[in-house]
Amino acid sequence: MMRTLVLGGARSGKSTHAEQLVMGAAAVDYVATSAVNPDDAEWVERIALHQARRPGHWRTLETADIASVLRTPSALSGEAVEPVVLVDCLGVWITRMMDECGIWEEPNSPAEPTSPAEPVEAPRARLQRRIDEVVAAVEQTRREVVFVSNEVGQGVVPAHWSGRFFRDQLGILNTRVAAACERVVFCTAGIPMTLKDAS
């Protein structure tokens, strides 16, 4: 059993590298965490290109429920061969969770939580629970898995509160997932660099 995290910026080659890592596997469950907005033609086209380059025997699971996939060996497939899981990607997953948890309002004072009745606190707690659930599943999974995630936060500090919140949450999630993974790779300009190899 081997867990790998592949990090990188936009168009860094991280998805391609992750796909190469599992290319030899007899079965692959590709977990697409992005919700498709049919009105966003550019995103739809990106996804179509991804789908076209994937080998025909890979199965695509369109789901944000990463924890269930990691906790369910073979149950989804019923196949004799345990599929390797490829999760693409944690950055998009966090964005989707922020939407689903209703995190879009700037709190009055992020440093000083207001009363539990304040609407902003419940969404944050919900998001935290989902993040903790995924991290626990990563730590406990028996499946071979490759995670793709975005490395953000090396540019300017985002002007908007939600951008800074996203950046911080993803940085923390990447750190926690990296700690649980046997291997961590960072891609830049199409070049993968091994940051950790405890396999």
Ligand SMILES: Nc1nc2c(ncn2[C@@H]2O[C@H](COP(=O)(O)OP(=O)(O)OP(=O)(O)O)[C@@H](O)[C@H]2O)c(=O)[nH]1
């Ligand atoms: N819903 C859905 N999303 C998909 C599918 N295939 C790929 N994606 C998404 O496509 C996104 C990655 O696409 P890109 O933006 O082209 O990759 P990138 O990370 O910018 O580029 P690289 O760093 O070079 O990999 C991920 O969020 C995937 O979840 C699919 O079949 N369905």
